[in-house]
């Protein structure tokens with residue numbers, strides 16, 4: 001089992017006997033291995049797996065850790081081990097204890113729905129002042145930032161609208177618009193209450209507030225939970241800490257983190273939180289790991305150099321236990337097309353000639369958007385790939401259409417659900433739908449809706465809608481059946497609405513949705529949990545990627561990921577895309593030292609994913625702009641501007657290097673050839 005491959009310090013961490021521990025360690029030093037080892041160790045010590053909760057930042061890393069624990073133990077010992085994100089954990093608690101948390105009958109709304117609620121609240125009101133315009137999405141950002149960072153409204157406005165500026169003029173402007181923002185945010189809160197909606201941040205707050213204020217709640221949970229294992233601790237934000245704090249007396253904390261990999265400040269994370277651990281957590285210790293097992297020294301040299309350029313003191317110098325390897329390549333490209341072709345050819349060469357698999361390759365980009373040309377080239381050259389960091393399955397429009405029908409049966413006060421479901425049908429616009437909704441939410445319960453729906457709407461549409469509603473109502477305890485019947489009744493209309501890409505893209509998602517439904521005991525559970533899930537793994541089969549069902553046999557694929565979704569990942573060969581001026585650091589961030597330093601950490605996370613080969617690409621055209629990005633107060637220069645030559649090997653025009661050799665002078669051709677004119 002994994003435990004056997006631990007070094008002395010890792011063993012000490014895994015078998016820690018004290019109360020709370022923070023394992024503070026650099027990239028690739030075995031933090032994930034320590035979490036896996038810890039969970040396995042606790043189970044072997046006789047702790048019931050359901051009393052251990054693993055918390056991570058992505059669903060993917062949660063399931064990966066749980067799978068690894070299971071694989072390291074025999075006899076299905078870890079069958080009921082639970083790993084989840086903060087949101088999904090809180091949601092599970094709320095679903096398990098509906099009375100305790102007082103949220104029975106509430107519907108969880110995702111960011112799209114949150115925006116719909118905010119739009120309903122704003123109507124045609126727009127906050128405008130001196131060239132500043134605050135739209136509904138920005139109001140949500142302000143609200144969420146304030147709650148996640150636990151800062152007051154003025155500070156949240158300052159950060160989200162005025163990019164953190166603190167001058168007197170800005171402060172005056174904030175004072176003026178503040179009260180108007182407050183009115184709309186309060187109206188949003190009221191609307192949530194009326195529709196019985198819980199937004200993502202509410203999930204954490206509902207649990208946190210209950211536990212902080214209610215000794216009975218703490219007592220109940222203390223029988224259910226003994227150990228909290230928290231990954232990426234450096235990225236916990238003040239709201240998450242507010243949630244975790246009451247658990248300090250309930251469970252033992254085992255946290256792992258790296259201050260140099262903190263990349264979520266936009267969600268309020270503060271890399272310094274790891275430094276405050278001992279102060280905040282009584283009866284705690286910190287253990288440091290310093291030996292990197294992932295990368296060769298040359299890769300670490302570039303990463304160490306990058307982080308040493310920072311004015312912040314991370315006190316990190318990673319040493320490779322694996323020793324020396326290949327020098328990283330700095331690949332200068334003239335266009336995204338050239339970059340994409342270089343990478344594709346490189347991967348194909350590795351696959352056909354160097355005995356590597358597609359899965360040995362990881363491509364990292366700041367944004368998914370930037371990788372579109374690359375994806376096009378991969379499709380053209382038939383390189384299998386998956387993307388991490390894109391839109392989630394349950395957020396796709398055609399899925400939301402069908403789910404909206406389930407939502408309104410589950411909670412008939414759900415106006416967003418009604419609006420989507422009713423306007424799905426030809427002939428019902430928003431105005432008509434609005435009228436119907438006001439009648440429908442007046443019924444006391446879903447049964448009332450079921451009985452009267454056909455009359456409220458009338459006509460053929462009324463019949464169809466009522467038929468679907470009743471079908472779901474009857475099958476509320478058999479989600480798969482409910483989905484199958486709903487889909488068959490909506491299929492024709494769906495195929496028409498999405499006729500552009502129905503056959504190629506969307507249709508195949510429905511069998512998957514039905515399979516997904518099979519995992520839930522009721523439609524209520526599916527709606528509240530399913531909305532939070534990525535649905536990438538179903539019954540152990542990788543089924544969904546974007547809008548396709550991938551063949552479960554094909555497991556070998558290149559991973560294209562945003563850096564933010566790549567935490568914890570590693571690969572033999574890594575390509576870090578577009579490490580160009582104005583991107584690292586971003587031209588948008590030059591006025592803030594904190595943001596520049598966060599960009600540096602993003603690049604650090606990306607570089608430290610590589611085990612053996614690292615390719616850093618950059619756009620040659622933008623290199624000329626390097627010297628224009630100087631700023632008075634602090635250094636915001638292009639991160640690679642002073643990269644010592646010996647740390648990388650430069651490749652110029654790399655794609656032309658691997659194109660077939662042609663002769664320098666063109667030959668003439670004969671076009672009067674091949675046709676027999678006789």
Ligand SMILES: Nc1ncnc2c1ncn2[C@@H]1O[C@H](COP(=O)(O)OP(=O)(O)OP(=O)(O)O)[C@@H](O)[C@H]1O
Nearest residue numbers: 005006007027028029030031032033293294567568
């Ligand atoms: N004691 C060890 N002996 C051999 N290999 C190890 C040991 N500890 C960790 N590794 C290997 O080193 C690599 C990095 O480990 P792991 O992913 O746990 O690090 P990490 O600290 O979580 O990294 P990061 O924070 O960069 O994601 C993995 O391939 C892991 O298998």
